[in-house]
Amino acid sequence: MAKGGFGDKLKALRLKSGKSQSEVADEITEFYGEGVRMSQSTISAFEQRKNAPREDILEILASYFQVPITYFFEREDRSDINKAKSYLQSLRNVRPADDDFFLHTKENSSGNEDVIDSTNNLRRWQPDYPEDEYLED
Known part of the structure; x- marks a missing residue:
């Protein structure tokens, strides 16, 4: 499992999928249409912990990477x-x-x-x- 918080886990999922930040952003925007505008800079800000996603975006990211939403909140230790x-x-x-x-x-x-x-x-x-x-x- 990825270390740290949300940004580290998002980056680990993206790298595991073999996709760039732009590819992830474009695919999410294309799938969800104008209701969700995702950009490379948004993904970058999440990964660098400069910004945190709203709940609806968090759900979209979990769905996109096919992980439970709790994945982003799990800790290495229990x-x-x-x-x-x-x-x-x-x-x-x-x-x-x-x-x-x-x-x-x-x-x-x-x-x-x-x-x-x-x-x-x-x-x-x-x-x-x-x-x-x-x-x-």
Whole structure:
């Protein structure tokens, strides 16, 4: 898998397809018509991280390269997923009378927002993402 973020992954897909930035832009514009005007400079800006695509363009690029939209957001390491798994598992094990847990969670909650945001992003970009896929029973 390509390193880094969206731009690196887009470039890796383009190079793997053997196409230039202009070819990708022209083929997308031709296929989608005037509703989507893609240029070589747009592809270049995405690859160089100078610009980020709108959601509709992201969907078009994923479709063009035949990858799930989540491909652009996958990370080399699974640290976010592992953090979310651990956090969600700990919440599953909480009993209502376990006040110490809630105090502990509140005091050590830095970073939990990132885990929750990452999980929500997975669900937003892949609606069929199962809620409990990474949780062990």
